[in-house]
Amino acid sequence: MTEEERIELADILFPNIDKEPSYYEEKYPERKLKEGAKVTRFAPSPTGFMHIGGLESAFLDYIFAKQSGGVFFLRIEDTDRKRFVEGATDLIKSSLESFDIMPEEGAFNGGAYAPYVQSEREEIYKTYIKDMIKKGKAYPCFMTEEELSEIREGQELRKEPIGVYGMYATDRDLSLDEIKAHLKNNDSYVIRMKSPGSMENTVVLHDLIKGDITLPENIIDEVIMKKDGLPTYHFAHVIDDHLMHTSVVIRGDEWVPSFPKHLQMFKMLGFKTPKYAHYAPLTKKDENGNIRKLSKRKDPEFSVEYYEKAGVPSMGVKLFLSTIINTNFEEWYLNNKDKSFMDFPFSFKKMPTGGTLFDMEKLDNICKTYFSRLSAEEVYNEALPYYEKYDKDFYKIMVDEKDKLIKFLNIERNTKRPRKDIGTYGDVKKESNYIFNSLFYTDDRYKDVEVKDKDILLKYIDVYSDSDTQDEWYEKIKNLAGKNGYAESVKEYKENSDKYKGHIGDICEEIRHAVTGRVASPNLYDILQILGKEEIKKRIDYFTK
Numbered sequence: 001m002t003e004e005e006r007i008e009l010a011d012i013l014f015p016n017i018d019k020e021p022s023y024y025e026e027k028y029p030e031r032k033l034k035e036g037a038k039v040t041r042f043a044p045s046p047t048g049f050m051h052i053g054g055l056e057s058a059f060l061d062y063i064f065a066k067q068s069g070g071v072f073f074l075r076i077e078d079t080d081r082k083r084f085v086e087g088a089t090d091l092i093k094s095s096l097e098s099f100d101i102m103p104e105e106g107a108f109n110g111g112a113y114a115p116y117v118q119s120e121r122e123e124i125y126k127t128y129i130k131d132m133i134k135k136g137k138a139y140p141c142f143m144t145e146e147e148l149s150e151i152r153e154g155q156e157l158r159k160e161p162i163g164v165y166g167m168y169a170t171d172r173d174l175s176l177d178e179i180k181a182h183l184k185n186n187d188s189y190v191i192r193m194k195s196p197g198s199m200e201n202t203v204v205l206h207d208l209i210k211g212d213i214t215l216p217e218n219i220i221d222e223v224i225m226k227k228d229g230l231p232t233y234h235f236a237h238v239i240d241d242h243l244m245h246t247s248v249v250i251r252g253d254e255w256v257p258s259f260p261k262h263l264q265m266f267k268m269l270g271f272k273t274p275k276y277a278h279y280a281p282l283t284k285k286d287e288n289g290n291i292r293k294l295s296k297r298k299d300p301e302f303s304v305e306y307y308e309k310a311g312v313p314s315m316g317v318k319l320f321l322s323t324i325i326n327t328n329f330e331e332w333y334l335n336n337k338d339k340s341f342m343d344f345p346f347s348f349k350k351m352p353t354g355g356t357l358f359d360m361e362k363l364d365n366i367c368k369t370y371f372s373r374l375s376a377e378e379v380y381n382e383a384l385p386y387y388e389k390y391d392k393d394f395y396k397i398m399v400d401e402k403d404k405l406i407k408f409l410n411i412e413r414n415t416k417r418p419r420k421d422i423g424t425y426g427d428v429k430k431e432s433n434y435i436f437n438s439l440f441y442t443d444d445r446y447k448d449v450e451v452k453d454k455d456i457l458l459k460y461i462d463v464y465s466d467s468d469t470q471d472e473w474y475e476k477i478k479n480l481a482g483k484n485g486y487a488e489s490v491k492e493y494k495e496n497s498d499k500y501k502g503h504i505g506d507i508c509e510e511i512r513h514a515v516t517g518r519v520a521s522p523n524l525y526d527i528l529q530i531l532g533k534e535e536i537k538k539r540i541d542y543f544t545k
């Protein structure tokens with residue numbers, strides 16, 4: 001086709017496109033950012049499901065943009081209308097909000113590079129496609145589904161690369177008249193790019209995480225515009241990352257094989273390619289000890305919604321993801337009590353290149369450390385909305401007996417080795433329920449409490465006083481021990497164990513058991529102070545009657 005014919009064809013195919021690419025190049029100028037500032041984007045497809053890998057992706061975008069003084073924006077990739085689910089963008093928004101990693105620009109809050117929803121950018125894509133037609137870099141392809149599958153079958157048999165290329169790209173060189181005849185016939189068509197690639201060549205992906213990867217050059221005449229007039233993901237993201245000036249594309253490594261295709265598109269369009277960082281998938285050890293990718297069907301923890309329902313604090317999830325992103329994060333976090341995760345120097349180079357184990361026990365541990373560093377008031381405030389949503393009864397208790405719960409949460413908190421018994425919001429109730437009378441007597445676990453020495457408990461309640469200091473309190477128990485056949489210290493007991501019924505620790509255990517129903521609790525003196533003499537007596541009576 002001559003240049004005039006190509007221009008005529010472009011106008012026939014896109015009669016309503018009256019702009020040139022230069023219009024958009026001017027409309028969306030370079031961002032004015034300082035040297036080294038990264039522009040990242042989270043580009044989910046609205047499929048109605050937000051998984052932990054997607055969250056990791058957004059988290060990486062957030063971290064690397066923020067730490068470099070750059071921009072993190074959000075783009076909705078909805079050109080595949082078959083996968084589109086109503087309400088899906090709201091889910092993406094609420095997830096990012098709840099993890100406090102909202103992009104400052106994009107589909108939810110606008111910005112200078114709007115629109116940020118691909119289906120609203122049709123005219124932009126078509127402008128570039130029209131230009132490619134004019135330049136002979138793209139063509140309409142009228143091949144039918146039957147023709148395509150026939151080609152594929154042959155290629156599979158002969159073990160050739162699958163797709164439309166070389167001799168299979170029969171519509172590459174249609175004349176203008178032939179195309180006009182197809183159009184007159186109302187034959188449906190897609191637009192394909194004219195790949196300049198050759199099977200002999202390779203390209204190198206300089207991946208920021210995985211290092212250099214050599215891949216075969218793309219030879220396929222990829223579809224860039226589908227029959228419905230919308231671009232394919234591959235083409236749309238190239239146009240968008242160019243016009244929105246993305247500097248680093250951070251995405252899952254399932255996209256590595258598509259890289260040669262994307263690289264070729266950037267080159268054919270005369271665009272500068274962004275940098276790429278392909279991260280490894282999250283994996284899990286299954287029952288048989290095999291490592292496999294986290295799965296939507298098998299693993300509830302794959303869904304981001306799981307964490308909210310399980311009462312896992314969003315900060316805990318972020319800290320956990322940080323340990324996955326950079327393995328040296330964990331040690332840093334343990335040694336830097338007063339720092340935020342954003343103070344850690346995250347680096348692509350330290351990211352794992354193969355699958356990363358998603359270890360729920362580690363998540364629990366890091367959450368426990370996180371909670372142990374909060375004030376009692378903060379734990380309370382963070383847990384309250386969880387109970388308001390998921391456990392109205394305990395919510396009411398929390399509101400009515402706030403002081404009591406705060407006192408409980410404060411036990412052994414501001415110490416060198418703070419308590420680490422709370423890893424989820426649910427643990428707040430689980431660990432504290434016995435301090436609330438309404439829960440203590442109704443909890444089945446306490447029905448089985450058996451006290452061994454009723455007599456000592458009854459004597460104890462006679463001497464107990466709420467106004468005792470911890471030392472005075474301990475002295476009284478010691479006294480009681482001495483008078484009732486118990487050793488006053490463990491040491492003494494060990495030396496002459498046959499002389500005693502037990503030692504002072506055993507009495508404390510007995511008291512603890514009767515007033516909490518448990519064999520372990522935070523500092524007993526503090527628990528007794530919270531309960532008060534009247535309640536302690538009630539519980540002792542309850543278990544000694």
Ligand code: GLU
Nearest residue numbers: 043044045077237250251
């Ligand atoms: N829309 C693509 C997806 O959801 C995004 C891939 C990318 O980040 O470039 O998988």
